[in-house]
Each structure stands twice: as C-alpha cells, then as structure tokens.
Amino acid sequence: MSTADRLDITLGDALFTLRAIRRIKPDPIPDADLQTILDAARQAPNGANRQPWHFVVLKDAGIRQKFGELYKVAWWAKRNDEGFFKPEDIPDHYKLAMALADKIGNVPAIVLVCTTAPGGRESVIPATQNLMLAARALGIGGTLTSLHADVEDDVQKLVGIPDGASVVYCIPLGYPEGRFGPVTRKPLNEIVSVDKWGTTPDWV
Numbered sequence: 162m163s164t165a166d167r168l169d170i171t172l173g174d175a176l177f178t179l180r181a182i183r184r185i186k187p188d189p190i191p192d193a194d195l196q197t198i199l200d201a202a203r204q205a206p207n208g209a210n211r212q213p214w215h216f217v218v219l220k221d222a223g224i225r226q227k228f229g230e231l232y233k234v235a236w237w238a239k240r241n242d243e244g245f246f247k248p249e250d251i252p253d254h255y256k257l258a259m260a261l262a263d264k265i266g267n268v269p270a271i272v273l274v275c276t277t278a279p280g281g282r283e284s285v286i287p288a289t290q291n292l293m294l295a296a297r298a299l300g301i302g303g304t305l306t307s308l309h310a311d312v313e314d315d316v317q318k319l320v321g322i323p324d325g326a327s328v329v330y331c332i333p334l335g336y337p338e339g340r341f342g343p344v345t346r347k348p349l350n351e352i353v354s355v356d357k358w359g360t361t362p363d364w365v
C-alpha cells in the first residue's frame with residue numbers, strides 16, 4: 162500500500178482536528194507508521210527543491226531521556242528569557258507546555274526536524290506541517306516545539322548532528338491520552354481583507 166493510501170482520513174478531518182497533543186501514551190509507534198509520516202514530510206514544497214532537511218528520530222529510551230533533560234533546560238531558558246523563573250510564575254497558556262517539558266523523554270518518538278543548509282529553516286516548515294498532518298491521519302499526535310541556544314551544542318553532540326546542520330523543531334509523537342481537535346482560532350472576519358487591509362468581505 163502506498164503512503165498516500167495509508168493516509169485515508171479526509172484532508173478536512175486532518176486539518177480541522179490537528180491540535181497540539183502534549184499528553185502522550187508511552188506505547189511505541191510502529192516503524193511502518195514512522196516511515197509513512199516521514200515519507201509524507203519529504204513531499205513538502207521547499208526552496209528550489211534543494212530539500213535542506215534531515216529528520217533524526219529519537220527512539221532509544223536512553224537517548225530520549227538525555228534529550229528530555231536538555232529539552233527541559235531549553236524550555237526553562239526560553240521562559241527565563243521572558244522573565245519566568247519558577248513553576249509558580251508560569252502563566253496558564255504555558256502550563257501544558259511546562260508539563261510536556263517535564264516528561265518529553267517518555268514519549269515513544271521525538272523527531273528532530275533539522276535543516277542542512279543556511280537559509281533552510283523556512284523550507285522545513287511545510288515539511289513539518291506535512292509530518293504533523295500525516296501523523297494525525299494515523300491517530301498519532303504531537304506538538305511543534307523548539308530548543309534554545311543554551312542547549313544546541315549539547316543536542317548536536319548527543320545525536321551527532323554535523324556542522325552546518327541544526328535542529329529547527331522537535332516533535333514529540335505518540336498516541337494521545339486525550340482527543341484530537343477541534344482548535345480555537347480567530348474568526349475569518351478578523352483576519353481576512355479583500356483588496357485593502359480592513360475591508361472585510363461578506364463571504365467571511
């Protein structure tokens with residue numbers, strides 16, 4: 162069966178129920194599903210078709226735990242940059258992300274979406290969205306996360322990322338404890354204009 166045939170929920174279902182999944186069961190993801198997810202990722206549009214990406218899938222429990230410790234340092238470094246220094250300071254909109262930072266090492270797979278070229282970061286964004294949508298179609302959830310300069314060297318060493326390549330996103334993946342979608346987003350009439358900014362069309 163082709164990758165396309167394995168992704169057989171409707172595109173509408175995938176788009177409208179793809180929300181951040183941070184509570185993830187420890188159950189392993191079959192390699193065939195990881196293959197499908199990454200095969201979908203590499204179909205993405207990218208600048209001049211240079212495909213400046215590499216995907217490092219963390220599966221080994223020991224590596225995931227070590228990565229998890231670095232991820233937690235990175236998460237708190239980002240919050241420190243914003244003036245939050247301890248759990249009691251953390252605003253509600255970060256509480257679930259904080260909980261993920263405590264246990265990301267336990268999720269069955271973490272995909273480090275890397276770029277392999279200067280200026281390649283923008284090209285990995287569509288690939289990352291493809292990856293998330295394909296995972297959704299297989300009933301696998303995750304959320305897009307990033308690191309912090311404080312831990313970049315340690316992560317490079319941990320997984321052997323060569324000079325010239327770097328991690329853009331870290332995607333924890335697994336089967337959700339909760340449920341997918343729907344998401345809460347601004348209505349179209351707040352974010353769409355026609356011809357001139359602020360001219361809201363009646364069709365939104």
Ligand SMILES: Cc1cc2nc3c(=O)[nH]c(=O)nc-3n(C[C@H](O)[C@H](O)[C@H](O)COP(=O)(O)O)c2cc1C
Nearest residue numbers: 179180181182183257258261304305306307344345
């Ligand atoms: C660029 C970017 C960075 C993000 N970083 C994190 C992160 O570090 N930790 C996290 O738990 N979620 C992260 N997210 C997920 C967002 O918090 C999430 O997509 C947003 O709150 C909407 O959530 P929803 O899709 O469940 O409605 C990130 C998303 C994007 C697009």
